[in-house]
Amino acid sequence: MTSETVARGLEGVNVAATKLCRIDGQKGELIYSGYDIYDLADHSTFEEVAFLLWNLRLPNAAELTALQDNLRAERPLPDLASRILREIVGQIRPMRALEMSVIISGALDPQSSDLTNAQLKVTAARLTARMPTVLATYHRLRQGLEPVAPRDDLGHSANFLWMLNGREPNELEARVFDVAMILHAEHEMNASTFSALVTASTLSDMYSAIASAIGTLKGPLHGGANEAVYKLVDAIGTEQNIPSHVEALLARGERVMGIGHRVYKTTDPRAIILEKLGHELAAVSADRKYFDLSLKLRDYLARKLEGKPLYPNVDFFSASVYKMLGIPSDLYTPIFAMSRITGWTAHLLEQYADNRLVRPNALYEGAGNREYVEIASR
Ligand code: ACO
Numbered sequence: 462m463t464s465e466t467v468a469r470g471l472e473g474v475n476v477a478a479t480k481l482c483r484i485d486g487q488k489g490e491l492i493y494s495g496y497d498i499y500d501l502a503d504h505s506t507f508e509e510v511a512f513l514l515w516n517l518r519l520p521n522a523a524e525l526t527a528l529q530d531n532l533r534a535e536r537p538l539p540d541l542a543s544r545i546l547r548e549i550v551g552q553i554r555p556m557r558a559l560e561m562s563v564i565i566s567g568a569l570d571p572q573s574s575d576l577t578n579a580q581l582k583v584t585a586a587r588l589t590a591r592m593p594t595v596l597a598t599y600h601r602l603r604q605g606l607e608p609v610a611p612r613d614d615l616g617h618s619a620n621f622l623w624m625l626n627g628r629e630p631n632e633l634e635a636r637v638f639d640v641a642m643i644l645h646a647e648h649e650m651n652a653s654t655f656s657a658l659v660t661a662s663t664l665s666d667m668y669s670a671i672a673s674a675i676g677t678l679k680g681p682l683h684g685g686a687n688e689a690v691y692k693l694v695d696a697i698g699t700e701q702n703i704p705s706h707v708e709a710l711l712a713r714g715e716r717v718m719g720i721g722h723r724v725y726k727t728t729d730p731r732a733i734i735l736e737k738l739g740h741e742l743a744a745v746s747a748d749r750k751y752f753d754l755s756l757k758l759r760d761y762l763a764r765k766l767e768g769k770p771l772y773p774n775v776d777f778f779s780a781s782v783y784k785m786l787g788i789p790s791d792l793y794t795p796i797f798a799m800s801r802i803t804g805w806t807a808h809l810l811e812q813y814a815d816n817r818l819v820r821p822n823a824l825y826e827g828a829g830n831r832e833y834v835e836i837a838s839r
Contacts, residue, residue: 467824472723475650476819477658480517481807482649486724491731493647494518502734507617507642507800508532511589514647514807515582528586529616535590536611536620538562538598539569543608546595550602555795560675562595563588567668574666576813584667585806592799593617596792597624618642621799626787633745634786637738641779644731645797647804649724653678657805661812662819674805675798681718684801686776687793689718691751691784693758700757707758707765719777720762726770735778742785752781 468474483492491498493510494517501510505519512520512528520528538546542565546558553561566588567573572580598608601624609624618639622630630638648654657674661667678684697706707717722729736756743749759773783793 489727511803532590535587593621642800645800659819684797690780691790721771728772729774731775732773746785751784755781
């Protein structure tokens with residue numbers, strides 16, 4: 462099928478069928494394999510959601526325990542990855558460290574080109590388990606601290622905060638972070654998921670596909686927006702500066718980070734849940750300034766952009782929620798990847814099970830046929 466039109470940004474184009482996720486951008490609905498995101502945020506854990514995405518059903522108690530055991534066993538990093546992290550610490554940003562660690566894990570896995578469903582699930586769990594260790598290790602090392610060993614008695618999210626800070630999170634902190642992980646786990650056919658699928662469609666391995674996805678998530682129009690929101694709120698500084706700062710930004714033709722979405726034409730349900738969690742944290746936090754300023758910014762933008770379909774997206778409140786959890790801003794996007802690894806790998810399971818090479822066309826609009834001229838005559 463060829464066409465004389467270009468689907469810029471592939472807007473409105475279905476590039477795959479999926480059983481994983483459904484979004485209604487008009488109603489603000491987000492459904493993971495039949496379950497409403499509000500229900501999952503209220504009742505589930507990140508590990509249960511990971512199982513759901515990999516198996517298209519929630520686990521029973523024995524299955525959940527088996528997955529938790531598997532994730533715990535996969536937490537430690539290969540020796541080479543630890544040594545390289547020590548070598549490069551402080552020289553690259555954490556997102557690159559994450560990308561690099563995925564490539565190293567792939568290089569060291571003799572089964573990496575085994576694309577059977579069972580082996581792909583092993584890889585999916587391995588990458589999910591290792592990413593928190595990579596980020597926590599990198600963050601400790603860059604502060605001149607030794608890495609904190611994972612704790613078998615803590616769940617996936619609480620263990621990350623433990624390894625990152627060397628302090629066990631309280632119940633609220635652990636729950637808020639776990640819900641943030643659930644909210645970021647999956648989101649249908651976004652840019653990073655698509656890039657993972659393009660890589661996998663050549664029958665390249667899952668590690669390479671995930672490295673592609675991480676590179677794609679990094680950009681400020683996608684997952685990089687959460688760090689950009691932090692920088693924006695930081696630059697605004699006080700409520701009084703909001704109008705002048707936003708006016709100047711829009712006058713320069715720039716975008717307000719954390720606002721707008723290709724699919725949602727109402728508030729992103731993940732932003733609604735994160736705002737609620739933000740209020741819970743702020744009630745007991747000594748560091749609520751960014752959250753309060755984000756609320757003021759959101760209210761100002763609602764008035765300023767009234768009539769335009771521009772509402773807060775997931776990145777808008779994740780920045781100030783992570784800030785209240787004491788997480789440094791350059792980890793916000795890597796944390797997004799640390800959660801989305803489950804959705805990426807789930808889509809890859811679908812892609813490998815029913816693969817077709819992704820090879821679209823481009824509409825040529827260059828020069829007509831030209832006579833070749835030897836270099837001496839040009
Ligand atoms: N600030 C100001 N204006 C905006 C914004 C924004 N954040 N987003 C869109 N607009 C405006 C555009 O300038 C355009 O205006 P115009 O019609 O007058 O030219 C109109 O809204 C439509 O914008 P598009 O670029 O067509 O919308 P698109 O679907 O391509 O953009 C995107 C979606 C990239 C997310 C955009 O809203 C944006 O840049 N937001 C800021 C970055 C961000 O928060 N990204 C995270 C998204 S969520 C995620 O990936 C996890």
